[in-house]
Amino acid sequence: MHPAILIHGPTASGKTALAIAIARRLGGEVINADSMQVYRDLRVISARPDAEEMDGVEHHLFGHVDAATRYSTGDWLEEARREIKRVELKGKRAILVGGTGLYLLALTQGLSSIPPVPEDIRAEVRAIAEAEGAEGLRDRLAPVDPETAERLGTGDRQRLARAYEVWLATGRPLGHFHDERQPPVLNDGEWIGFALTPPRARLYQKIDRRFEGMLMQGAMDEARALMARNLDPELPAMKAHGMPWLTAFARGEITAELAAENAKRDTRRYAKRQFTWIGRQFPFWPRIPSPEPENRLRVIHALYREIDTVKEADYS
Structure with missing residues (x-):
């Protein structure tokens, strides 16, 4: 071909x-x-x-x-x-x-093999993003996924939200799935x-x-x-x-x-x-x-x- x-x-x-x-x-x-x-x-x-x-x-x-x-x-x-x-x-x-x-x-x-995130978790993270913005999301993400939080900073609310909802849904940092x-x-x-x-x-x-x-x-x-x-x-x-x-x-x-x-x-x-x-x-x-x-x-x-x-x- x-x-x-x-x-x-x-x-x-x-x-x-x-x-x-x-x-x-x-x-x-x-x-x-x-x-x-x-x-x-x-x-x-x-x-x-x-x-x-x-x-x-x-x-x-x-x-x-x-x-x-x-x-x-x-x-x-x-x-x-x-x-x-x-x-x-x-x-x-x-x-x-x-x-x-x-x-x-x-x-x-x-x-990457990231499993689907339940809709209730998505809704929860959307509410957090609206209330606290990118900075708030990063503060929540940093203790559980410091690598992603540092890489994204506070300039990308959408990706911060994605990383945080993945952690809430799986208990694992985003980078874990990039290796699979x-x-x-x-x-x-x-x-x-x-x-x-x-x-x-x-x-x-x-x-x-x-x-x-x-x-x-x-x-x-x-x-x-x-x-x-x-x-x-x-x-x-x-x-x-x-x-x-x-x-x-x-x-x-x-x-x-x-x-x-x-x-x-x-x-x-x-x-x-x-x-x-x-x-x-x-x-x-x-x-x-x-x-x-x-x-x-x-x-x-x-x-x-x-x-x-x-x-x-x-x-x-």
Whole structure:
């Protein structure tokens, strides 16, 4: 089988358009690896590609999950395993694209075997997070999981909450489960990964412009529709970039200008964290700093063709 192509990069870096172009050139199908683009309720806010952008290329795992669902990395991994197999059986190339680095890490290195956390414990930790914030969570986590508490500091309330609820549910620190990983879906030699690393200043400008475009395309309507369902604000879909600020505006708590400014700022910060993730978790993936589509295509086509040729030789 042809090695799968994995494309990772910060938000608004042009991953989707590149994946579609590669699929057309190499005869592939695109599989989503973005945790927000799985939600059918977030077409605009997640920048999910529409039929025109897909340009006749088969797409999988886009917009198939309801916003009320707590869709997990494990859920995605099982669905991705199935879709990769289907694409391979057609004799085509699987092209996985998205900004959720944890998905791609689990796909190629295996998923840690953390057992499910009961809903009552999740609710308890959510209440603590609301009352005490990230600092309070860290203070509670430090005596029982000092390694994770020190690594996270007070800058990531969501991950602190996750670590604390795992400890409450299992009595074990998070690192314990990182040492017990399920086998990867794709083994060495079955995939090649690329990381898009465009110039940050240019990317941040694109992020701002894209959010302004989302507002014109109906992002506010999506936010209001989700608000009308009275969903738990801690659901992943309700934390999509821009969503908390759009809903705050819809409730009359802030101005439209402030909502847009804060949403852009948060998305730029997220992009910065994605750059950091690439550097730490994917140090050996080829980097493609050029923002130009043709340059990106040439790099990927050249490296992929080389690997594909070697793989064919192994079976000759």
